[in-house]
Amino acid sequence: SAMVKAEGVHKSYGNVEVLKGIDLEVATGEVFCLIGPSGSGKSTFLRCINHLEKVNAGRLYVDGELVGYRQKGDKLYELKDNEVALKRRDIGMVFQRFNLFPHMTALQNICEAPIQVKRVPTRQARERAAQLLERVGLADKADSYPSQLSGGQQQRVAIARALAMDPKLMLFDEPTSALDPELVGDVLDVMRDLAESGMTMVVVTHEMGFAREVGDSLVFMDGGVVVESGDPREVLTNP
Ligand code: ADP
Ligand code: ADP
Secondary structure: OEEEEEEEEEEEEOOEEEEEEEEEEEEOOOEEEEEOOOOOOHHHHHHHHOOOOOOOEEEEEEOOEEOOEEEEOOEEEEOOHHHHHHHHOOEEEEOOOOOOOOOOOHHHHHHHHHHHOOOOOHHHHHHHHHHHHHHOOOHHHOOOOHHHOOHHHHHHHHHHHHHOOOOOEEEEEOOOOOOOHHHHHHHHHHHHHHHHOOOOEEEEOOOHHHHHHHOOEEEEEEOOEEEEEEOHHHHOOOO
16 A cells, blocks of 8 residues: 555745646555655655645645545545644654754654653653664664764664654655765665665665665656656666
């Protein structure tokens, strides 16, 4: 079944149409890679999936539910802010910049949302955070502050922080683009492990090696439309 389904999704900023009718489907459990030149609308599309932008036309579904609306009979009602917040809990997002809270340790960063948003007991949240740190290879960095970590380590904490909310879908927006080249591999390794665990992932990336090895599907976007799609190993043979 589809975790994400887009049917003729349009998005404009003022007069500028950024998404010009996107149709695609992300199957549950797959790694779906989104590539294309800068400005083609990839990030905007991710933001639509995560309720950070509203689509202007077309339909976008996450896990079978229309994003941003509640359906009653044949009428659609826009979700209220608190309803949107509930939906967003199920979606993890990792950005190009790590966006960790600078005044909190790695462990505290990971615990924050489960404790504050999900009311998970502190001790339980801390145990889980320690497990997640181990999973991303940073068991020894629990008490480090973001400024004491490399970019790659910060990004792995950011992934652990997203996983702490038990998302059903993970969105990655160029997660390695801001990293020094020698740190990219560690982050991609964590993403590969996550893929092997069965997580549904939509990944905007310039890492063609990752797309080819780990991706199940690939879409090439340009100018707000899908130009090519298919098996990454086939799509990426003729650049
Ligand atoms: P970059 O951002 O690396 O300068 P682009 O944004 O133009 O390059 O393209 C991103 C990646 O998509 C490139 O690595 C390129 O090899 C690949 N690519 C470009 N055109 C196509 C195409 N028609 N089909 C598949 N892949 C493509
Ligand atoms: P990509 O992720 O493929 O680089 P984006 O989705 O970031 O592309 O951007 C697509 C286009 O939308 C760009 O031309 C960008 O300038 C424009 N855009 C993105 N966000 C906004 C915004 N908040 N207001 C106006 N234009 C925007």
